[in-house]
Amino acid sequence: MERNIMVAGFGGQGVMVMGKLLSNAVCDSTTQNVTFFPSYGAEQRGGTANCYVVISDEPVGSPMSDTVDDLVIMNGPSLNKFLGKLKPGGILFINNTIVKDAVSRDDVAIVKAPVTDISLELGNPKVLNVIMLGVYIGYTGILSEELMLATILGQLGKKASLLELNKTAFARGLEIGKAAKGK
Amino acid sequence: MKRTFMKGCEAIAEAAVRSGCRFFAGYPITPQNEIPEYFARRLPEVGGQFVQGESEVASISMVYGAAQTGTRAMTSSSSCGISLKSEGISYCASAHVPIVYANISRGGPGVGTIQPAQQDYFQATKASGNGGFRMMVFAPSTVQEAADMTYAAFDYAQRDRNPVLILADGVLGAIIEPVVLPPMRPDEEVSAMKKAQRSWALVGHDPAKEPRSFIEPGHWSIQEQEQSCKDNAALYDSWEKDAQEESLMIDDAEIVIAAYGISGRIARSAVSLLRKDGVKVGMIRPKTVSPFPEKAFDKLNYKRVKAILDVEMSIPAQMVYDVRLAVKDRCPIETCLRSGGEVIRREEIIASVRALSKA
Amino acid sequence: MEKVYGRTAAIQKDMVSSLCPGCMHSTMFKLIGEVLEKLDILSRTASVFGIGCCGLGMQYITYDNVTAPHGRACAVATGVKRSTPETIVYTYQGDGDLASIGLGETISAANRGENITVIFVNNGIYGMTGGQMAPTTLVGMKASTAPGGRNPKEHGYPLHMCEILNQLTAPVYLERCTCNTPANVIKTRKAIEKAFQNQIQGAGFSMVEVVTSCPTNWGLDPIESLKFLEEKMLTEFPLGVYRDRQEA
Incomplete structure (x- = not known):
């Protein structure tokens, strides 16, 4: 079994951190192979950011696949650019606060979550990636909620206020993901 | 075994420290900046020294200086930066100064691209500087291998008193994977390793009591220079036993992929998928590209093997020349190549194998 | 009879100099050796020699030596000193x-x-390679690569290293000397001693520039060379202490 995941969005949306947290949690809490690959460019700020996560029972070969099982889209330009990579039957996660375009495919599952809105509601736009991670785990269930949360809390800031914020953000995402799965 | 989730560049640096490396000098260049950055944080914790050199040329000279004292010392760079280090690497090889360096290679020639490529094979294995010297060159394909090979590289460098190169690429430098880190050598052991080098090391000797340290990157006497070349040649010949490779499913293979480093790991998963489809494909993945594991190619059954597929992120192909020497015309050799910063796709390799398999 | 003067233990006993008549490198190797002995650091000194006639000294000295890649001596010395601070470099x-x-390596070190000692021997010409123009070649002075003499419009002007390094904050000691008379x-020797003492004390970067002659490539005999040095070289490269942070 091999699962290819791609996360894409604007620089500053925590796209890389989301990919890293997910793959780090796999490393910490399973014996599976996992590889995180950040795309890199010459620019230090702005532009698009994307990363690949591969989780596999066998040693990971290609750290970036032509086609992915799960595609997480945080902004509009990324949807147009990467939608073609999603396998038929794959899962598309969309930050529908800012991605308003209609999805031009009907052979994939679509999970919409207004993660930018929720992050603003929680008072910190930085947590949109943690919310999306909640959505992802809630929907796919590829890792236990507890293990994922442990990695999030372990990696992101030890301040009490941040701990609470990240817990809440993750929980809000989980709800959306589970609800979408239940449909 | 505890798994640590670590970036390739950082695993190389940490493994170096654990192996006893206590000096690093380097100069910024993408995609290897995480190596000097890691050393800058880490070396002070273990009583080591980090210097950001004013250039690649200066950095390798600093490492040449530090390693002469018996200190385990390292530098790193990428492609065009490695070219600049050629001067100092040649000096190290000539003067028998054991250093380790890493090339997190990118597209080329010239400034090329900052994206991953394998365009530096000839430079790494044939001519890393003037004078026809050679080095052991390790080509890791995973973060785990990068850590293990770097750890071992210092031992090989000191065994042979010769530079050792870790030839990686931009993907391997940037990916994060679980790694079981090699054990940290205790301070006492690191000090003892340095002291063991004292007889030849440039640390000061009393001329009245003992032979001085005289580190010669060249010789005034042509007889001595020729003898030095002969000694070097004998050393290089002795490496046949050190060649390492991964031979995967070659027993019944009709198509055999030859690939190293990043291409090798991508090819490995291509082999796995093709085998599930019943395609008789195998792989030889050199882990040392110098010495090249020629003997692994002698183990192939050439009555069965229809073709070798050389897979590289280099255009034109480079390793293919070593493959040809090893295959000795016993079967056709084809190539599957990408470059310019394009990471070769597993699907491309699969398509190439299928085409050869049907032919 | 009491022996009042002898060959320094830093120079090999059985070597005959192959340096040109009138060359001052031999004087320099002797002076450095005498200082190392006087300071009792001969057994813990590492010398890093450049490429060119300066490197010929490796055959004559008795103590630790390495040849640096051309121009990189200060970088090599940085590596030696940083990794082994107890060694005098x-x-x-x-x-x-x-x-x-090596301008970049020199200025950067x-x-x-860096807590190292730099001995800079300036004779205004490339010696070993055969009289090519150096950065310190005087205006009008002929060189094999400037057959009409150094022309400022084409080649610029001589480079003054003590003055250049004196623009930096870090160096502790910069002095320009010469070896044309017993007094000089x-x-x-005193300047060299000071430059080593600074290092022993951990004070930082010291450089002694020594203006010397190259009779062979100047096309003069040794006596004429001393005159040229006095009249021309020392006019362009004034002697003196440019910086001394360690001065009481």
Whole structure:
């Protein structure tokens, strides 16, 4: 079994951190192979950011696949650019606060979550990636909620206020993901 | 075994420290900046020294200086930066100064691209500087291998008193994977390793009591220079036993992929998928590209093997020349190549194998 | 009878100099050796020699030595000193090595304030390669690569290393000396001693520039060379202490 995941969005949306947290949690809490690959460019700020996560029972070969099982889209330009990579039957996660375009495919599952809105509601736009991670785990269930949360809390800031914020953000995402799965 | 989730560049640096490396000098260049950055944080914790050199040329000279004292010392760079280090690497090889360096290679020639490529094979294995010297060159394909090979590289460098190169690429430098880190050598052991080098090391000797340290990157006497070349040649010949490779499913293979480093790991998963489809494909993945594991190619059954597929992120192909020497015309050799910063796709390799398999 | 003067233990007993008549490198190797003995650091000194005639000394000295890549002596010395601080490290470099191909390494090591001693031998010409123009070649002075003499419009002007390094904050000691008279030789030895003492004390970067002659490539005999040195070289490269942070 091999699962290819791609996360894409604007620089500053925590796209890389989301990919890293997910793959780090796999490393910490399973014996599976996992590889995180950040795309890199010459620019230090702005532009698009994307990363690949591969989780596999066998040693990971290609750290970036032509086609992915799960595609997480945080902004509009990324949807147009990467939608073609999603396998038929794959899962598309969309930050529908800012991605308003209609999805031009009907052979994939679509999970919409207004993660930018929720992050603003929680008072910190930085947590949109943690919310999306909640959505992802809630929907796919590829890792236990507890293990994922442990990695999030372990990696992101030890301040009490941040701990609470990240817990809440993750929980809000989980709800959306589970609800979408239940449909 | 505890798994640590670590970036390739950082695993190389940490493994170096654990192996006893206590000096690093380097100069910024993408995609290897995480190596000097890691050393800058880490070396002070273990009583080591980090210097950001004013250039690649200066950095390798600093490492040449530090390693002469018996200190385990390292530098790193990428492609065009490695070219600049050629001067100092040649000096190290000539003067028998054991250093380790890493090339997190990118597209080329010239400034090329900052994206991953394998365009530096000839430079790494044939001519890393003037004078026809050679080095052991390790080509890791995973973060785990990068850590293990770097750890071992210092031992090989000191065994042979010769530079050792870790030839990686931009993907391997940037990916994060679980790694079981090699054990940290205790301070006492690191000090003892340095002291063991004292007889030849440039640390000061009393001329009245003992032979001085005289580190010669060249010789005034042509007889001595020729003898030095002969000694070097004998050393290089002795490496046949050190060649390492991964031979995967070659027993019944009709198509055999030859690939190293990043291409090798991508090819490995291509082999796995093709085998599930019943395609008789195998792989030889050199882990040392110098010495090249020629003997692994002698183990192939050439009555069965229809073709070798050389897979590289280099255009034109480079390793293919070593493959040809090893295959000795016993079967056709084809190539599957990408470059310019394009990471070769597993699907491309699969398509190439299928085409050869049907032919 | 009491022995009042002898060959320094830093120079090999059985070697005959192959340096040109009138060359001052031999004087320099002797002075450095005498200082190392006097300071009792001979057994813990590492010399880093440049490429060119300066490097010929490796055959004559008795103590630890390495040849640096051309121009990189200050970088090599940085590596030696940083990794083994108890070792006394000095570089010995000519003008082509230190001020042309190695200008970046020299300035950067000085700017970092590396705790090393730099001995810079400036004779205004490339010696070993056969009289090519150096960064310190005087205006009008002929060189094999400037057959009409150094022309400022084409080649610019001589480079003044003490003055250049004196623009930096970190160096602790910069002095320009020469070896054309017994009095100046003694002054040069004192300067070298100071430059090593600074290192022993951990003070930082010291450089002693020594203006010397190259009779062979200047096309003059040794006596004429001394006159040229006095009249021309020392006018362009004034002697003196440019910086002394360790002065009481």
